[in-house]
Amino acid sequence: MTTITTTTGAPHAAILGIGAYRPVRVVPNADVVEAIDSSDEWIQQRSGIKTRRWAGPEESVQMMSVEASRIALERAGIDAGQIDCVVVATVSHLLQTPAVATAIAHELGTNQAAAFDISAACSGFCHGISLASDFVRAGSARHVLVIGVERLTDILDLTDRGTAFIFADGAGAAVVGPSDTPGIGPVVWGSDGEQFDLIRQREDWRDVVGSPEVPGSGVMPHLVMQGNPVFRWASFAMAKIGQQALDSAGIGLDELDVFVPHQANMRIIDAMARSMKLPDTVKIARDVADQGNTSAASVPLALDRMIAEGEARSGDTALLIAFGAGLSYAAQVVTVP
Numbered sequence: 040m041t042t043i044t045t046t047t048g049a050p051h052a053a054i055l056g057i058g059a060y061r062p063v064r065v066v067p068n069a070d071v072v073e074a075i076d077s078s079d080e081w082i083q084q085r086s087g088i089k090t091r092r093w094a095g096p097e098e099s100v101q102m103m104s105v106e107a108s109r110i111a112l113e114r115a116g117i118d119a120g121q122i123d124c125v126v127v128a129t130v131s132h133l134l135q136t137p138a139v140a141t142a143i144a145h146e147l148g149t150n151q152a153a154a155f156d157i158s159a160a161c162s163g164f165c166h167g168i169s170l171a172s173d174f175v176r177a178g179s180a181r182h183v184l185v186i187g188v189e190r191l192t193d194i195l196d197l198t199d200r201g202t203a204f205i206f207a208d209g210a211g212a213a214v215v216g217p218s219d220t221p222g223i224g225p226v227v228w229g230s231d232g233e234q235f236d237l238i239r240q241r242e243d244w245r246d247v248v249g250s251p252e253v254p255g256s257g258v259m260p261h262l263v264m265q266g267n268p269v270f271r272w273a274s275f276a277m278a279k280i281g282q283q284a285l286d287s288a289g290i291g292l293d294e295l296d297v298f299v300p301h302q303a304n305m306r307i308i309d310a311m312a313r314s315m316k317l318p319d320t321v322k323i324a325r326d327v328a329d330q331g332n333t334s335a336a337s338v339p340l341a342l343d344r345m346i347a348e349g350e351a352r353s354g355d356t357a358l359l360i361a362f363g364a365g366l367s368y369a370a371q372v373v374t375v376p
């Protein structure tokens with residue numbers, strides 16, 4: 040019998056640098072309330088959102104990703120040519136194929152890096168960090184670029200009261216590479232497909248185009264969400280997942296410096312922090328107030344802001360947790376780069 044040679048990689052992996060791109064246009068609640076018969080007060084009270092960023096025509100998924108990645112690469116001290124793999128988490132790259140990751144890898148100037156997209160909605164970035172960590176440690180890649188990017192306004196119904204005020208656009212990127220000490224803890228991840236319909240694209244593309252027998256709607260499919268059950272699931276079930284991620288990394292609450300939950304909604308963030316009994320010493324990401332919910336981009340955008348504002352410092356221990364459509368979720372403890 041023949042023996043297949045396998046690889047082993049670095050003893051440990053870590054996030055070496057983070058970058059972000061926020062669209063230029065700031066959209067206050069005043070600009071969304073009329074179409075959904077709402078008010079600034081209602082939106083702030085129910086979601087904590089004051090403004091969000093919406094991308095302009097030039098701010099494509101690829102453009103925002105490349106901008107965020109260049110910053111992450113510079114901060115990591117890595118040339119694009121050293122990137123072996125590009126993983127892009129997104130649900131708003133509107134070509135079914137090819138993956139936008141290949142175009143991003145090319146524009147950045149990687150050396151023909153492996154490149155592919157993953158579809159795990161709001162939890163996609165944390166899935167990507169887990170893949171990257173395993174690739175680096177298994178020797179499949181030395182440096183991996185993980186991008187979370189969304190242009191959700193393309194698939195948003197601005198007259199839908201349940202989603203129009205929540206979702207937004209942006210990109211975040213992280214370079215994951217070898218490290219002498221563990222910088223990314225074990226992932227705790229999973230899914231609950233029984234709740235597949237809670238957040239979803241309303242129609243499939245065939246319903247839009249139609250068939251000879253049944254005419255299509257001709258209307259772009261939009262995101263729809265059953266806000267209440269999603270809120271309950273996220274607030275309670277996800278706190279347990281966050282605790283499991285801490286336990287599996289061997290980190291006590293007293294050792295945690297920073298909490299970066301998916302920026303879904305301020306009430307969910309507060310409910311999770313309460314359920315987890317986070318001590319006051321833990322700094323909590325609250326980027327959603329100004330940025331809205333950017334799905335796969337929300338965790339890296341939130342962490343980037345905390346670093347920029349001095350709330351998260353290099354070497355701090357952070358808990359990342361993201362959750363959303365699927366339902367799917369992923370959480371891990373990381374060292375802040």
Ligand SMILES: CC(C)(COP(=O)(O)OP(=O)(O)OC[C@H]1O[C@@H](n2cnc3c(N)ncnc32)[C@H](O)[C@@H]1OP(=O)(O)O)[C@@H](O)C(=O)NCCC(=O)NCCS
Nearest residue numbers: 075076077078081085161200266267269270303304362363
């Ligand atoms: C979306 C969300 C803010 C809605 O809040 P809610 O309290 O669940 O709202 P409900 O749908 O139960 O409606 C409550 C009331 O507000 C009204 N309402 C709903 N949307 C409204 C809006 N945009 N503006 C004003 N009023 C609104 C409803 O008509 C209802 O009125 P009633 O009590 O007179 O019947 C909340 O469900 C939520 O935060 N869900 C999680 C969303 C999320 O973060 N998803 C992303 C996960 S990845």
